[in-house]
Amino acid sequence: MREMVIVGAAETKFGRSESSYRELAVEAGRKAMEDAGVDPGRIESLVLGSFSPGTFVKQEHVAPLVASELGLDHVPSTRTENACASGATAVMGGLMQIGAGMHDVVLVVGVEKMTATPTGEATSILAEAADWESESKAGLTFPGVYALMARAYMHRYGKDRSILDAVAVKAHGNGAGNPYAQFQKPITVEDVRGSLMIADPLTLYDCSPISDGAAAIVLASKDVAGEFKRSGIPFLGWGQASDALALHERDEITALPAAQRAGKRAYDMAGVGPQDVSFAEVHDCFTIAEIIATEDLGFFEPGTGGDAAVSGRTGRDGPIPINPSGGLKAKGHPVGASGVGQIVESVFQLRGEAEGRQVDGVEYALTHNVGGSGATCVVTILGKGE
Amino acid sequence: MREMVIVGAAETKFGRSESSYRELAVEAGRKAMEDAGVDPGRIESLVLGSFSPGTFVKQEHVAPLVASELGLDHVPSTRTENACASGATAVMGGLMQIGAGMHDVVLVVGVEKMTATPTGEATSILAEAADWESESKAGLTFPGVYALMARAYMHRYGKDRSILDAVAVKAHGNGAGNPYAQFQKPITVEDVRGSLMIADPLTLYDCSPISDGAAAIVLASKDVAGEFKRSGIPFLGWGQASDALALHERDEITALPAAQRAGKRAYDMAGVGPQDVSFAEVHDCFTIAEIIATEDLGFFEPGTGGDAAVSGRTGRDGPIPINPSGGLKAKGHPVGASGVGQIVESVFQLRGEAEGRQVDGVEYALTHNVGGSGATCVVTILGKGE
Numbered sequence: 001m002r003e004m005v006i007v008g009a010a011e012t013k014f015g016r017s018e019s020s021y022r023e024l025a026v027e028a029g030r031k032a033m034e035d036a037g038v039d040p041g042r043i044e045s046l047v048l049g050s051f052s053p054g055t056f057v058k059q060e061h062v063a064p065l066v067a068s069e070l071g072l073d074h075v076p077s078t079r080t081e082n083a084c085a086s087g088a089t090a091v092m093g094g095l096m097q098i099g100a101g102m103h104d105v106v107l108v109v110g111v112e113k114m115t116a117t118p119t120g121e122a123t124s125i126l127a128e129a130a131d132w133e134s135e136s137k138a139g140l141t142f143p144g145v146y147a148l149m150a151r152a153y154m155h156r157y158g159k160d161r162s163i164l165d166a167v168a169v170k171a172h173g174n175g176a177g178n179p180y181a182q183f184q185k186p187i188t189v190e191d192v193r194g195s196l197m198i199a200d201p202l203t204l205y206d207c208s209p210i211s212d213g214a215a216a217i218v219l220a221s222k223d224v225a226g227e228f229k230r231s232g233i234p235f236l237g238w239g240q241a242s243d244a245l246a247l248h249e250r251d252e253i254t255a256l257p258a259a260q261r262a263g264k265r266a267y268d269m270a271g272v273g274p275q276d277v278s279f280a281e282v283h284d285c286f287t288i289a290e291i292i293a294t295e296d297l298g299f300f301e302p303g304t305g306g307d308a309a310v311s312g313r314t315g316r317d318g319p320i321p322i323n324p325s326g327g328l329k330a331k332g333h334p335v336g337a338s339g340v341g342q343i344v345e346s347v348f349q350l351r352g353e354a355e356g357r358q359v360d361g362v363e364y365a366l367t368h369n370v371g372g373s374g375a376t377c378v379v380t381i382l383g384k385g386e
Numbered sequence: 387m388r389e390m391v392i393v394g395a396a397e398t399k400f401g402r403s404e405s406s407y408r409e410l411a412v413e414a415g416r417k418a419m420e421d422a423g424v425d426p427g428r429i430e431s432l433v434l435g436s437f438s439p440g441t442f443v444k445q446e447h448v449a450p451l452v453a454s455e456l457g458l459d460h461v462p463s464t465r466t467e468n469a470c471a472s473g474a475t476a477v478m479g480g481l482m483q484i485g486a487g488m489h490d491v492v493l494v495v496g497v498e499k500m501t502a503t504p505t506g507e508a509t510s511i512l513a514e515a516a517d518w519e520s521e522s523k524a525g526l527t528f529p530g531v532y533a534l535m536a537r538a539y540m541h542r543y544g545k546d547r548s549i550l551d552a553v554a555v556k557a558h559g560n561g562a563g564n565p566y567a568q569f570q571k572p573i574t575v576e577d578v579r580g581s582l583m584i585a586d587p588l589t590l591y592d593c594s595p596i597s598d599g600a601a602a603i604v605l606a607s608k609d610v611a612g613e614f615k616r617s618g619i620p621f622l623g624w625g626q627a628s629d630a631l632a633l634h635e636r637d638e639i640t641a642l643p644a645a646q647r648a649g650k651r652a653y654d655m656a657g658v659g660p661q662d663v664s665f666a667e668v669h670d671c672f673t674i675a676e677i678i679a680t681e682d683l684g685f686f687e688p689g690t691g692g693d694a695a696v697s698g699r700t701g702r703d704g705p706i707p708i709n710p711s712g713g714l715k716a717k718g719h720p721v722g723a724s725g726v727g728q729i730v731e732s733v734f735q736l737r738g739e740a741e742g743r744q745v746d747g748v749e750y751a752l753t754h755n756v757g758g759s760g761a762t763c764v765v766t767i768l769g770k771g772e
Contacts, residue, residue: 061469064628064761076626083447100485240462242450375450
């Protein structure tokens with residue numbers, strides 16, 4: 001396949017925004033094109049990742065809407081949806097278009113506008129990413145799904161909630177250094193434990209927030225990378241895998257088999273292993289999800305990811321920093337934007353431009369974007385470029 | 387790019403179904419794999435086209451759901467959404483994955499379950515494919531949008547509604563020969579004119595129905611086409627283009643510029659012209675849409691597509707049969723399935739297996755799938771194969 005690079009990257013601040021869905025998408029898309037030094041006329045295709053604009057803002061068919069608002073006259077535009085992995089799935093779509101030789105320069109935008117919807121209703125909308133017939137219809141929303149996973153994990157490995165506390169405190173500490181983060185204030189273990197119980201054992205600070213936001217990258221074939229202002233950040237490997245939507249249909253719930261498979265494919269393609277990864281942006285929709293992710297991706301043995309967080313090994317100065325951006329937990333989780341935002345953060349880190357949260361000596365970045373409770377997973381590995 | 391062929395094709399009957407969303411998708415997907423003589427284990431990826439399952443059946447994240455129900459264990463699965471062109475957009479996604487060399491065999495499914503939703507509510511959901519801020523919020527639903535286009539067309543070219551009558555009568559006549567069609571009964575001009583006025587000048591028989599249904603194809607690289615039971619139907623060309631969602635943002639509304647551009651790309655890629663096309667399945671969501679489509683695709687000069695329908699030139703025995711399947715109008719319009727269904731019908735015709743509606747001497751088939759009032763258009767051209 002042709003080699004592919006990221007020549008532009010940008011995002012809006014995540015959080016509660018006054019901007020509309022289309023304004024968020026346009027802000028990120030325009031800034032990514034500016035970052036690349038590229039005119040809208042050079043963009044050959046738009047792929048847009050978004051979860052549920054039909055329910056959140058009563059607007060489907062968002063790809064051509066955003067394309068026309070961005071002045072991308074008449075290029076093919078396509079939306080992808082894979083729940084909370086809609087963003088990384090859109091990136092996969094862009095990679096395929098360039099890989100096939102169909103296009104040379106593709107804009108990928110991830111976006112969601114969620115805070116205009118009351119929180120309870122938003123939680124119901126999010127539950128549509130679980131299996132309606134066996135989960136959501138019975139009242140099982142995502143905090144409950146991940147609480148089941150947390151309970152199973154803690155039981156299986158004999159852990160208490162201190163492993164969750166460690167992840168939450170680290171996330172908010174990192175978010176404090178990220179100007180794009182929804183939450184930019186450090187918290188303590190007492191804050192986590194004292195916060196509202198959402199779904200036992202998960203408290204409010206174990207859960208990622210409802211957010212607005214957008215993120216965008218300009219993807220290009222390496223053949224044309226010389227046209228752009230910024231040197232390209234190479235896509236070294238990627239993997240996507242699926243699983244059943246419903247927890248009860250899986251063999252185990254203390255790991256995400258789809259993440260393991262997607263990770264293996266990405267590592268194999270990139271020719272690197274977990275030991276080579278400088279830092280990772282993983283899908284910590286809940287604190288337990290980050291712990292499981294670090295095990296699925298091979299950074300730690302099963303049952304030891306929580307201890308690693310407690311001992312500071314996943315801190316920004318640790319051997320394998322996890323979510324230096326603050327992650328979904330503190331940076332925020334505007335669903336369709338999250339996976340693209342992980343890649344944008346990785347580009348900033350690989351360029352050495354992640355002010356306030358820069359990881360030292362970055363060579364390889366890994367992103368891990370999950371849909372539902374693990375029915376979709378996309379892993380990408382980026383390198384430093386020239 | 388690698389050459390690509392369709393090695394399996396199938397669809398459910400369109401119409402009001404007792405089957406659920408997932409049952410419809412599984413039926414079409416399974417039948418397409420059976421048609422190809424392929425085991426689920428050989429499928430490397432699923433792309434699923436669906437418009438708004440989140441609102442129609444409270445289920446997003448449908449791609450891995452359908453993948454797991456079909457026994458496609460763990461393959462990457464992705465949903466695409468581009469309003470009523472969601473189906474053909476999914477086909478584009480599959481083509482890119484094979485074109486990039488990422489996969490050799492991809493299952494594409496289009497599906498929608500609409501009839502469990504009350505008609506008024508379904509019309510509101512469909513209106514989310516128009517521009518919410520400038521159209522749908524003000525009460526403009528799609529019958530209204532296309533009525534504006536019909537009025538503009540009739541005024542500009544000095545036509546009366548007999549051109550619409552001709553399209554409706556032909557559609558239902560063709561549907562009568564199609565066992566997959568929602569409506570299998572011929573109608574008369576009097577039926578059309580006597581039916582309920584929906585949005586002047588469009589009566590009930592000018593409008594495609596609310597439908598359930600699914601359609602699926604197995605796409606393969608030509609390199610591996612020998613593995614399958616059926617000889618492959620080649621994809622000779624395709625084109626996708628976009629436009630602004632809102633009618634008032636376009637230069638004209640008596641043609642669809644996106645359809646013209648998508649058609650030109652497809653013709654150029656296939657190396658054929660309108661004169662070579664044996665028949666076309668076009669997006670007749672309303673009778674006026676078929677007339678405009680036949681002009682946008684170069685079969686007739688602007689302003690003459692309606693006359694061509696009246697004079698029988700688009701009939702099954704005419705020089706350029708349009709919608710021998712009955713089209714969206716009579717075959718039905720389960721949104722996400724429609725674009726895939728056009729391709730399935732084309733495969734049946736190219737194989738000479740379109741019993742009851744077979745067009746004579748088919749060499750090239752063209753499909754034309756539109757999202758919204760023309761903000762997305764995908765055109766494909768298929769050949770006869772070996």
